Amino acid sequence: MPSAQIVPTLLARLRQAHPDARYELNWSTPFELLVATILAAQCTDERVNRVTATLFQKYSGPQAFAEANTPELEEDLRPTGFYKQKAKSVQNMSRELLAKFGGEVPRTIEGLVTLPGVARKTANVVLNTAFNLPSGIIVDTHVARVSQRLGLTKKEKPEDIEQDLMKLVPQDQWTFFGPATVLHGRYTCTARKPKCEECPFNDLCPKIGV
DNA sequence: CTCCCGATAT
DNA sequence: ATATCAGGAG
Numbered sequence: 192m193p194s195a196q197i198v199p200t201l202l203a204r205l206r207q208a209h210p211d212a213r214y215e216l217n218w219s220t221p222f223e224l225l226v227a228t229i230l231a232a233q234c235t236d237e238r239v240n241r242v243t244a245t246l247f248q249k250y251s252g253p254q255a256f257a258e259a260n261t262p263e264l265e266e267d268l269r270p271t272g273f274y275k276q277k278a279k280s281v282q283n284m285s286r287e288l289l290a291k292f293g294g295e296v297p298r299t300i301e302g303l304v305t306l307p308g309v310a311r312k313t314a315n316v317v318l319n320t321a322f323n324l325p326s327g328i329i330v331d332t333h334v335a336r337v338s339q340r341l342g343l344t345k346k347e348k349p350e351d352i353e354q355d356l357m358k359l360v361p362q363d364q365w366t367f368f369g370p371a372t373v374l375h376g377r378y379t380c381t382a383r384k385p386k387c388e389e390c391p392f393n394d395l396c397p398k399i400g401v
Numbered sequence: 402c403t404c405c406c407g408a409t410a411t
Numbered sequence: 412a413t414a415t416c417a418g419g420a421g
Contacts, residue, residue, distance in 0.1 A: 215417085227417095228418095229419090230417095231418085232405095232418040232419070233406080233407090233416055233418065234407080234416065234417075234418095235408085235416060235417075238409095238416095269407075270407065271408095272405085272408075273407085273419090274405090274407080275405070276405050277405090277406095307420085308419065309419085310418070310419055310420090312418065312419090313417090313418075316417075332415085332416075333416095349418090373417065376417095377416095377417080382414085383411065384410095
């Protein structure tokens with residue numbers, strides 16, 4: 192069966208499994224979601240949430256991060272891993288945000304991607320989740336793995352996978368498909384021991400790469 | 402392609 | 412012990 196044919200079934204069953212799929216990062220403003228998403232690289236949401244709970248009390252917005260003492264910020268971010276890189280990204284991102292966008296998170300992928308530490312995945316998370324804009328499809332390690340196993344793409348690079356998915360999935364489903372597929376990958380189609388027995392797509396999955 | 406880097410599941 | 416985890420920059 193061509194992969195395009197299974198997409199409507201896929202979307203219907205995804206909705207059953209994850210009716211209110213949304214990101215599991217905690218945030219109260221688009222800026223906080225942007226910071227949290229940068230911190231989420233190679234790190235679980237749970238650990239990011241543990242850090243941001245106190246982080247966002249200490250640093251109230253882009254101005255506070257821009258003026259922060261860098262070694263101190265590094266320590267604040269240490270539990271998320273890559274902490275020197277992430278401290279630099281968050282601080283420089285905040286400075287650029289103030290300099291170029293008046294401290295307001297831009298609502299376009301072109302604008303977001305100019306910020307340090309922000310590429311398509313992070314930009315799509317912010318636009319899809321905070322602004323409900325179908326700017327593209329979030330492709331992280333989970334979406335990539337699930338899409339490959341289901342035979343929706345044979346590509347390796349996230350940007351190429353996103354292109355394939357955008358052709359297959361109707362645009363008004365993009366903001367649902369991304370987060371829902373992330374959850375499916377996180378809890379069912381896991382990297383190491385995928386739970387194929389309890390997977391709602393078991394009957395239509397070629398199980399590529401499993 | 403390599404590097405950044407700590408925490409957790411297997 | 413080691414692969415992997417909501418990636419991105421140089």
